[in-house]
Amino acid sequence: MNWRLPALIVGILAVLFVALTLAKVNPIDVVTTLLKGSLGTPAAISATLRETTPLLILGLAVFLALRAGLFNIGAEGQFVVGALAGTAVILRIPGPAGIVLGMLFGALFGALWALPAGWIKAYRNGHEVITTIMLNNVAALMTTALVAGPFKDPKQGSPTTAVIDPSSRIPNLYSNPPVNLNATLLLGLLMALGLAYWLRKTVAGYELQAVGANSTAARFAGVDPRRVTLRAMSASGGIAGLAGALQVMAFEGRFYANFSPGYGFNALGVALLAGGNPLGVLPASFLFGMLEKGGTSMQISGVPKGLTTVLLGMLILIAAAIRYRRVRVVA
Amino acid sequence: MQGITKRFGAVTALDSVSLEVAPGTIHAVVGENGAGKTTLMRVLYGAIRQDEGTLEIGGKPVRFANSAEAIRAGVGMVSQHYGIIPALSNLQNLILGAEGGPVLNLREAEARAESLARRMGFKFDWHQDATELSPAGAQKLEILKLLWREARIMILDEPTAMLSPADSDALFGSMRQLTVEGATVILVTHRLPEVMEHCARVTVLRGGKWVADKAVTDTNPTDLAQLIVGGALVAHEPPPARPPGEAVLSVQGLVVRGERGNDALKQVSLEVRQGEIVGIAGVDGSGQRELFHAVAGVSRPVSGTVGIGGADATKASPAERLRGGLRVIPEDRHAEAVIEDWTLEENSALGLQRLAPLAKGGAVDTGARANWAKAVAERFKTKHGGLNMPMASLSGGNQQRFVAARALEMDPKLILAFQPARGLDLKGTADIYQAIREKCDAGAAAVVVSFDLDELLEHCDRIVAMNNGQIHFPPPGQEKDRDAIGRLMVGAA
Numbered sequence: 001m002n003w004r005l006p007a008l009i010v011g012i013l014a015v016l017f018v019a020l021t022l023a024k025v026n027p028i029d030v031v032t033t034l035l036k037g038s039l040g041t042p043a044a045i046s047a048t049l050r051e052t053t054p055l056l057i058l059g060l061a062v063f064l065a066l067r068a069g070l071f072n073i074g075a076e077g078q079f080v081v082g083a084l085a086g087t088a089v090i091l092r093i094p095g096p097a098g099i100v101l102g103m104l105f106g107a108l109f110g111a112l113w114a115l116p117a118g119w120i121k122a123y124r125n126g127h128e129v130i131t132t133i134m135l136n137n138v139a140a141l142m143t144t145a146l147v148a149g150p151f152k153d154p155k156q157g158s159p160t161t162a163v164i165d166p167s168s169r170i171p172n173l174y175s176n177p178p179v180n181l182n183a184t185l186l187l188g189l190l191m192a193l194g195l196a197y198w199l200r201k202t203v204a205g206y207e208l209q210a211v212g213a214n215s216t217a218a219r220f221a222g223v224d225p226r227r228v229t230l231r232a233m234s235a236s237g238g239i240a241g242l243a244g245a246l247q248v249m250a251f252e253g254r255f256y257a258n259f260s261p262g263y264g265f266n267a268l269g270v271a272l273l274a275g276g277n278p279l280g281v282l283p284a285s286f287l288f289g290m291l292e293k294g295g296t297s298m299q300i301s302g303v304p305k306g307l308t309t310v311l312l313g314m315l316i317l318i319a320a321a322i323r324y325r326r327v328r329v330v331a
Numbered sequence: 332m333q334g335i336t337k338r339f340g341a342v343t344a345l346d347s348v349s350l351e352v353a354p355g356t357i358h359a360v361v362g363e364n365g366a367g368k369t370t371l372m373r374v375l376y377g378a379i380r381q382d383e384g385t386l387e388i389g390g391k392p393v394r395f396a397n398s399a400e401a402i403r404a405g406v407g408m409v410s411q412h413y414g415i416i417p418a419l420s421n422l423q424n425l426i427l428g429a430e431g432g433p434v435l436n437l438r439e440a441e442a443r444a445e446s447l448a449r450r451m452g453f454k455f456d457w458h459q460d461a462t463e464l465s466p467a468g469a470q471k472l473e474i475l476k477l478l479w480r481e482a483r484i485m486i487l488d489e490p491t492a493m494l495s496p497a498d499s500d501a502l503f504g505s506m507r508q509l510t511v512e513g514a515t516v517i518l519v520t521h522r523l524p525e526v527m528e529h530c531a532r533v534t535v536l537r538g539g540k541w542v543a544d545k546a547v548t549d550t551n552p553t554d555l556a557q558l559i560v561g562g563a564l565v566a567h568e569p570p571p572a573r574p575p576g577e578a579v580l581s582v583q584g585l586v587v588r589g590e591r592g593n594d595a596l597k598q599v600s601l602e603v604r605q606g607e608i609v610g611i612a613g614v615d616g617s618g619q620r621e622l623f624h625a626v627a628g629v630s631r632p633v634s635g636t637v638g639i640g641g642a643d644a645t646k647a648s649p650a651e652r653l654r655g656g657l658r659v660i661p662e663d664r665h666a667e668a669v670i671e672d673w674t675l676e677e678n679s680a681l682g683l684q685r686l687a688p689l690a691k692g693g694a695v696d697t698g699a700r701a702n703w704a705k706a707v708a709e710r711f712k713t714k715h716g717g718l719n720m721p722m723a724s725l726s727g728g729n730q731q732r733f734v735a736a737r738a739l740e741m742d743p744k745l746i747l748a749f750q751p752a753r754g755l756d757l758k759g760t761a762d763i764y765q766a767i768r769e770k771c772d773a774g775a776a777a778v779v780v781s782f783d784l785d786e787l788l789e790h791c792d793r794i795v796a797m798n799n800g801q802i803h804f805p806p807p808g809q810e811k812d813r814d815a816i817g818r819l820m821v822g823a824a
Contacts, residue, residue: 075600202694203694206677206684206695214666216667216682217668220686221653224650
């Protein structure tokens with residue numbers, strides 16, 4: 001066991017301790033508030049799981065791109081574009097058919113939103129981080145403009161669409177307000193399993209990861225890295241767009257300006273924290289959901305919510321330190 | 332330079348080599364790849380330190396700890412791979428590392444640059460990005476970089492490798508101009524016509540040893556070629572008695588554009604038949620790499636055709652070629668052949684991932700893959716710490732065994748190998764060539780690129796030579812004649 005990792009963890013705890021002291025709060029109180037706020041009551045757990053759901057699906061989207069060697073910073077933009085596209089469909093077609101079509105359109109528009117970044121990366125070698133960040137801005141402004149204009153519910157004062165029909169809602173598996181468990185979480189779970197299977201057990205998954213790990217070697221092995229890049233980016237955007245449509249149908253019931261509180265960005269942390277395994281996205285997204293919900297409770301009791309972001313950043317550092325270890329030559 | 336010896340581990344790269352260069356001349360250093368030319372030059376300009384031997388410049392003993400000291404003493408080198416940064420302007424490239432102070436005075440720099448260039452008869456647009464430079468322009472800029480640093484002794488390593496004949500002539504004109512002004516040029520090359528035409532003296536190295544030092548007027552290309560490859564003849568096995576089979580690889584009139592826009596392959600044609608191992612000899616950078624990539628399908632030719640197994644494969648993707656039985660042992664193992672983070676088992680399927688039994692429809696058969704990985708590791712006795720360990724945990728030699736076995740053991744029709752025994756000892760080398768031979772006896776064909784002529788002479792049925800982007804065939808009956816091939820390699824036929 002080398003000493004660096006424990007040293008890193010101790011260092012991080014020290015930074016947190018200093019931060020909490022500067023905020024003039026008792027560290028133990030903070031931890032208790034955080035845990036109580038996120039896991040203390042059935043209602044708290046239910047709220048944590050609600051936060052976990054979009055983070056889980058978006059985390060899978062970012063994770064998939066990451067396996068292909070792509071940093072999809074654009075999940076945020078794909079998420080809102082998918083959410084608006086899905087809402088537009090569901091408002092016209094209620095019922096189960098609308099749910100299916102809404103999901104399809106959300107995924108389709110998310111994929112289309114990611115497509116330019118994938119294409120530029122694959123065929124022009126333009127970095128996807130730059131292009132996806134720009135597309136995020138375009139997405140945020142464009143959806144805000146649309147929801148203030150053509151998609152605005154005339155009966156509302158603020159820029160928001162009408163509320164979708166109750167028959168277009170994705171049902172709760174268990175409901176006893178304030179405790180709810182929506183079926184979307186189960187869908188996310190199945191998606192994680194499906195992605196894990198696809199990456200491990202299909203030739204396409206193998207080839208995608210080969211491109212991510214060493215695209216030159218992949219090319220010699222008969223894989224076209226450009227095509228894989230384009231497809232991986234679109235698929236990642238598709239999943240993010242689907243997450244957007246699901247968010248409307250499961251929780252929000254409508255699309256409005258500033259729809260996402262930054263789920264797409266937190267999903268980057270989720271995917272990085274997950275390590276090499278898509279199933280790692282499950283605990284990672286739950287942790288992020290906990291800190292999100294617990295942070296809100298913390299804020300109510302007077303501790304700045306930003307501290308949870310500090311903690312998350314530190315966790316990602318530790319995860320990176322564990323992940324990028326050097327391999328020893330044994331033979 | 333007197334009695335220079337340099338060892339890398341157990342390998343003696345230079346064995347008591349001496350070199351004496353008269354001031355104001357162009358002096359050639361010639362030899363095969365691995366003869367020690369570049370190592371000797373790296374000692375001279377301070378990039379590495381000799382284990383034994385002494386250096387004198389202008390009669391004064393010197394010892395350089397690094398190349399910065401060498402450049403202060405007036406010794407500079409232009410290597411085969413230019414140190415030009417495309418994103419910077421020509422002027423910025425010129426002064427990089429020798430700016431003359433923390434604050435740039437670009438106007439002054441430009442004036443000085445322009446006067447240097449005019450002296451040499453060069454023309455540069457100083458504010459243009461260096462990406463715009465032609466190969467010849469880049470070479471000229473490198474020479475100016477040395478003049479900028481006031482080098483009096485200039486080492487040029489294969490300066491004409493990328494240049495057209497006209498540009499080469501112009502370059503030699505500039506070199507002569509330099510010598511007239513009192514500079515000394517040491518030219519590392521394997522092109523004998525250049526030596527004969529432009530140089531005063533020539534030093535021949537072979538296998539890290541000094542072989543000869545002659546005035547160019549006292550020698551001729553045939554002599555030099557013999558000195559370069561050595562007179563010693565290897566015992567050749569007789570050519571195979573069986574009749575050659577169907578053509579497995581048929582390359583016709585292939586033209587490939589190089590990285591610098593030059594023609595890296597010029598109308599290359601080659602046919603390889605069932606049952607034969609064809610060696611491609613030549614010094615590094617003669618076009619072998621481009622030919623290899625074009626046959627593997629990872630680069631697109633400008634014109635010409637590639638036929639594999641009797642069918643036109645010019646437009647076929649690498650995947651289609653692999654399905655047709657092409658198996659590749661790439662040159663750069665680390666970058667092209669393995670994924671170091673992945674396990675041995677995952678690596679064992681690389682390139683074969685779409686073939687039965689490793690794939691069933693679109694699914695990976697993990698059971699079959701585990702068995703296959705075991706067989707691959709056992710074939711050449713790869714030492715490893717478990718098939719689920721990352722490839723990075725293997726030494727280079729063991730990785731090479733693994734990569735070679737992967738290419739040879741799954742029903743190859745055409746084996747394309749670039750230095751298949753790289754980093755292996757004699758026994759390992761023999762094992763791999765033996766395996767290639769067995770596959771060819773069973774109906775495959777093999778193309779092997781190597782910079783080691785002896786290795787090819789020992790293991791191939793016939794050898795062709797590449798030089799300057801062209802392929803040369805030895806006369807009938809001399810397909811394994813060391814001297815004939817040696818002459819073709821250096822363009823002295």
